[in-house]
Amino acid sequence: MKSNLLHTIASLSLVTLSAADSPTNCLLASNSLGEYNACCSGQVEGISEIDGIQFEYFCDSWWDPQAPAPVNTASARECAQLCYWDGACTGSTWVSRNGHCYLTTSSEDLQKKSYPPYSEGYMALRQRIGLSPPESACAPWINAAVANETTECANRLKPIQDARDVLERENQAYNTSLRHIQKERDGLNEANRNLSTALSQLQRQTEVLNQTSQELNGTNLFYKKLLDGEIGMTSNWREWARCPGADGKEITVQGVTYRQFCNQRLYSPNGFPRDNVILGYEDCIASCNDLPWCRGINFWTKWTRACFRFDYEGTYPLPKNFSEQVIAITPV
Incomplete structure (x- = not known):
């Protein structure tokens, strides 16, 4: 035609x-x-x-x-x-x-x-x-040719449209799978963040426990030495004879150097020492070496339990008071 x-x-x-x-x-x-x-x-x-x-x-x-x-x-x-x-x-x-x-x-x-x-x-x-x-x-042949071309075009277009529909369905399935994967990934990321947070908390707790353990070990070591007689007790009044010559000077005990302040006592922001024990002067200083938490000492010569040990960060000596028979000792 x-x-x-x-x-x-x-x-x-x-x-x-x-x-x-x-x-x-x-x-x-x-x-x-x-x-x-x-x-x-x-x-x-x-x-x-x-x-x-x-x-x-x-x-x-x-x-x-x-x-x-x-x-x-x-x-x-x-x-x-x-x-x-x-x-x-x-x-x-x-x-x-x-x-x-x-x-x-x-x-x-x-x-x-x-x-x-x-x-x-x-x-x-x-x-x-x-x-x-x-x-x-001409009209019959033209109309027939147009109809024939229209039919042929539709026949050629149909497999293309079918293939397009298949691709669209596959694309929809792919997008659905991708959303599921992304959701699972987000869940895994959230779980990972939670695990990281828990791990950080455990690490901090471990550090606190380790520090506490060190402090306890130091305290235990000190009291063991005290019980074993390795730490002797001397007269506090004899130790007062160090002043005023020791004022402002350094003293090294067991490799650790401290500074001495006569007629001055330490002040702690929390207002209290951590503990006090009956020890001689250098034994009191040596005990601070063994305690990781020790920040300074008030050594009283007029009291029997003379060794007052402080653990608070920021402890410092007060101005001199000549009515107090005390020596403040701080690490250098």
Whole structure:
């Protein structure tokens, strides 16, 4: 159908018909004899119109070269239409006595032949080239071509649309899986943060426990030395003889250096020492070495439990008070 449409359009051009070229309707008859008589009575050639398409016809003639085998047709009209619908056909020959139709498809130029009386009843037919058919004649082929192309386009488009639908479904499934994975990832991240927080808390608790353990070990060591007699007890009044010569001077006991302040006592922001024990002067200082928490000492010479040990950070000596028989001792 498409080739016929292109064949028709390619052969169209605008011409002006004269009165002598006006077509007849002799090819409208439905039987062979009627057509032949209508077209060839009193004339040897003419023009007739079929569905708006003009055809030339030549009576008692045939086209050369001629097709080797005929097609059976009911009329010259049908024979002309068969040639028109065949894009390769250049002309057709119709025999009225038997309805044979010979379609010439050779690329050679058509030669009109006539050989009376043998050619009597023959009609050589061909489309009239160089004329524009009426719009109504083109409409059926144009509509058919449009419908055919529309159907073909829809057929080609369908597998593409089906593939697109499959891809969309796969993409939706992928997105759903991705959301699940992201949700699981977020849950794992939250669990990891919780574990990190718990681990940090455990580490801080471990540090506190370790520090407490060190303090307890130091205290235990001190009391063990005290019980074992490694730490002796001397007269506190003899220790007071160190002042005022020891005031402001350093003293090193067991490798740790301290500074001494006569007639001064330490002040702790919390107001109290951590503990107090009965020890001599240097033994009191040595006990501070063994206690990780020890920040300083008040050594009272007028009391029996002379060694007051402080653990509060920021402990410092107060101004001198000569009515107090005390020596403040702080690490250097």
